[in-house]
Amino acid sequence: MKCNRRMFLSGLFASFLASRRGLAQEGASAEPKLFTRSPSDYDPNLVVLFSDTHCSPTKSHDQSRNLRSFIAEVLRLNPLPAQAVLFGDFAYHFGLPEDYRYAAQLVKPLTDAGVKLTIGMGNHDRREEFLEVFPDFAKSTKVPGRIVSIVETPHADLILLDSLQQGVDKNKWITPGELNEEQRAWLTETLRAYRKPVFVGAHHPVQELKIEKLLFDSPMAAGYIHGHNHQWKRLWMEQGWKYKRVFRTLGLPSTSHWGDIGYSLFRLSPQAATVTLRQIDFYYPKPVPTQERPADWDVHVAENNGQTCTFQLPQRAAVAASSEF
Numbered sequence: 592m593k594c595n596r597r598m599f600l601s602g603l604f605a606s607f608l609a610s611r612r613g614l615a616q617e618g619a620s621a622e623p624k625l626f627t628r629s630p631s632d633y634d635p636n637l638v639v640l641f642s643d644t645h646c647s648p649t650k651s652h653d654q655s656r657n658l659r660s661f662i663a664e665v666l667r668l669n670p671l672p673a674q675a676v677l678f679g680d681f682a683y684h685f686g687l688p689e690d691y692r693y694a695a696q697l698v699k700p701l702t703d704a705g706v707k708l709t710i711g712m713g714n715h716d717r718r719e720e721f722l723e724v725f726p727d728f729a730k731s732t733k734v735p736g737r738i739v740s741i742v743e744t745p746h747a748d749l750i751l752l753d754s755l756q757q758g759v760d761k762n763k764w765i766t767p768g769e770l771n772e773e774q775r776a777w778l779t780e781t782l783r784a785y786r787k788p789v790f791v792g793a794h795h796p797v798q799e800l801k802i803e804k805l806l807f808d809s810p811m812a813a814g815y816i817h818g819h820n821h822q823w824k825r826l827w828m829e830q831g832w833k834y835k836r837v838f839r840t841l842g843l844p845s846t847s848h849w850g851d852i853g854y855s856l857f858r859l860s861p862q863a864a865t866v867t868l869r870q871i872d873f874y875y876p877k878p879v880p881t882q883e884r885p886a887d888w889d890v891h892v893a894e895n896n897g898q899t900c901t902f903q904l905p906q907r908a909a910v911a912a913s914s915e916f
């Protein structure tokens with residue numbers, strides 16, 4: 592077979608990609624990295640959103656395979672997202688130390704590539720065990736005793752709250768979420784002082800945190816994003832017939848546990864932020880052999896994949912003019 596110029600160049604490109612993938616895997620085993628990146632390799636206005644990874648070294652139906660492939664997919668983006676956010680249920684069911692050690696290996700290619708990762712707590716996480724493996728979150732938290740972060744981007748920030756209710760018995764989980772008083776007070780003061788568009792997020796849906804009024808009362812609040820339902824779920828809240836302002840909320844898919852299976856890309860501009868869904872599968876309560884697969888599972892995937900949810904960002908000037916703070 593003749594080898595023309597195009598075939599030669601595509602061969603070269605394939606070997607470059609293969610060598611880059613090999614080096615990324617090498618990075619996962621803490622080998623020295625051979626590639627250095629520059630700031631232009633990252634898009635500060637692009638954030639990848641993961642949720643409900645339910646990582647476990649032993650109990651999984653291809654959970655790790657999906658997360659690995661999503662991360663590999665993200666690492667092929669050019670430029671790379673500057674940040675990634677994981678909306679809780681990082682661990683399988685009971686926040687075991689081995690779950691977090693395993694999860695740390697799974698996300699290592701992402702952080703090795705220089706993508707900053709922020710992780711929140713879900714009802715299947717346990718703070719102490721998580722902090723054993725990710726101790727930096729104990730130093731960076733905005734609220735002592737909880738794991739609360741602010742993800743900063745040029746046009747809007749994201750406050751990631753800790754909605755985990757952790758009981759005494761670590762072998763049981765408490766499904767509903769809550770916001771403790773310290774977080775509620777901190778959030779109220781923080782939103783009052785915010786002069787930049789800001790999203791609020793947590794593992795649980797907004798109704799479980801009981802912060803709907805606070806969000807409506809915060810002019811710079813742009814939207815609410817959560818996990819927990821394993822469902823791509825675009826909703827809006829209203830505050831009564833007298834008010835025009837509605838507030839968008841978005842539920843994210845799980846990377847692999849059950850329900851909508853995928854991840855999302857959050858792209859921000861001065862005017863708006865658009866979340867785009869990448870969905871590869873649907874199953875409930877778990878995957879089944881192809882011949883037993885209900886037809887509507889594929890309908891969910893076909894309908895959902897590629898959907899977007901756009902949040903208009905509150906404009907600084909308009910808010911400054913009407914601000915009474």
Ligand SMILES: [Fe+2]
Nearest residue numbers: 643680819848
């Ligand atoms: Fe979950």
